[in-house]
Amino acid sequence: MSSRSQTIADILTRAIIDHRLVPGCKLGERELSEIFDVSRIVVRQALIRLADDGLAQIERNRGAFVAKPSMQEAMEIYDALTLVEQGVAAQLSDRLGPAGWAELRQHVERQRQAVASGNDALADVLGQEFHSVFVRLSRNKVMQEIHAQLVRRTTLLRSLITADFDYCNLLDDHSRVVDLLEKGRLKQAMDLIDTHHRAVVRGYIMDREVYAEMTPAEALAPYLDGKTDSATAPIAPRKPKTSGNGDGTAHVHVHLPKQDPAPKSRASTKKTNRGLPA
């Protein structure tokens, strides 16, 4: 078993990926130490890990916050992601064996079935996982970790943007990339990867001001089922401060289903995919 700070860092990472902790959210040491029932120092170590991963930023004497990347940084992250996946594509086109191609095709097929059966949430997850499977086939753990870190950071962006374009035409990209690569048309495959990611970034309009829909205690509750006191939660939930405006903003406080690791928007909009390349 790894250290407790690592465990807590993992939980916080999970919560951020699930959009239960949104960019800008304050991660107070005392608050988290009470939530996780550990000392402040363990929390601090966890926050250092998160900051090293680019998911949090620590301001001296002010504390830690969930990272809030700028538009510039968002583009850089996607550029890096494109660069990595193009490079992996080039490697795979040379070195991947039949079993590898089969695995890619199988994954695409599973996603296709999910879409066909209307299971948008599953399709969403599979769509995200495709990129990880892709990189995993390079059999380079160092590269995998770099890629995974970049992907985690893209999840931050999805809280900050208003994705207002159609993702349907992206759904086939994975299949087409596999086709092109297996046929040796590397250049076209790489261009498609670039287009794939650029289409996502183009849809980004980072004008959204995010605010916490729930306190960290509420956000983290689903992950604490293990041992800590899930029954007694005497931590009074306070309303997120509205910073001056009389809370006149007409936002809907939707509490995501607790144990569901797949963030999905409600049926109000048809657009289930909130931004990651499907």
Added chain:
Amino acid sequence: MSSRSQTIADILTRAIIDHRLVPGCKLGERELSEIFDVSRIVVRQALIRLADDGLAQIERNRGAFVAKPSMQEAMEIYDALTLVEQGVAAQLSDRLGPAGWAELRQHVERQRQAVASGNDALADVLGQEFHSVFVRLSRNKVMQEIHAQLVRRTTLLRSLITADFDYCNLLDDHSRVVDLLEKGRLKQAMDLIDTHHRAVVRGYIMDREVYAEMTPAEALAPYLDGKTDSATAPIAPRKPKTSGNGDGTAHVHVHLPKQDPAPKSRASTKKTNRGLPA
């Protein structure tokens, strides 16, 4: 300015890059806390940062050690480095302006002059810096950080290998890469980058058993400026206040001053090139 744990992590990183702390070296909490005159907790936080960076590994209940990558991991690191630099090359061939090409040429020229004047140490540093300059011109800070981290990890490898081949034919690679890229011969440039790195890895024979030539206290002494005060200089250049250096070893370890992949380059000391792509 920044936290003390960050300052200490920086110093430890510097010492590892300078090969004053070699792979496998134990990084005891109490020992380091006495060396830096801080509490164990601050040391622990610094070690967490190092581990996240891949420069140290922490084993539960056994402590932290300078990371000792396997041959497999070494190849993965160089593969990743190749992938990143090839990708950056592709970007630069499209987007780099005249000023960028000029900077690259200027850097190559400086290295050429250093070689011509017999200043091997300076040539060494410039040769290593070329790769960082190259990536910096992509103007992607995220990519820069990924690249810098990979480069740091390659320095670990140079302690573990016996480089027994000729590096002379690599000295011109940088110049040739710039030439090829500026002429739009991207494919050839990328192949050269691959060859460049492969030549290095091929020379690796990781059979060396490294042993610490000095204790951490001796290894870190040059970085301990008057006090652990971070306000003055995050990384203090050499200051041989090292007291009793009577460590029996005939090795002369001198610190290479360097701060950021930014401007300047003040080289100083002599250190044999043990394998980084020149």
Added chain:
DNA sequence: AACCGTTGATTGATATCCAATCTTGTGGTT
């Protein structure tokens, strides 16, 4: 020499305390 238990050292973690800094709220002034 091989085996096994004890002892010491080190790590992981907590609680408590303190200084520095940031935030907030209050009150006086214009």
Added chain:
DNA sequence: AACCACAAGATTGGATATCAATCAACGGTT
């Protein structure tokens, strides 16, 4: 009412002391 100064409170960064668990080395026994 708006505005500034200042004190009070809260939070962070860090130090110290302490404790249990684990690991490693040592020494005794067979």
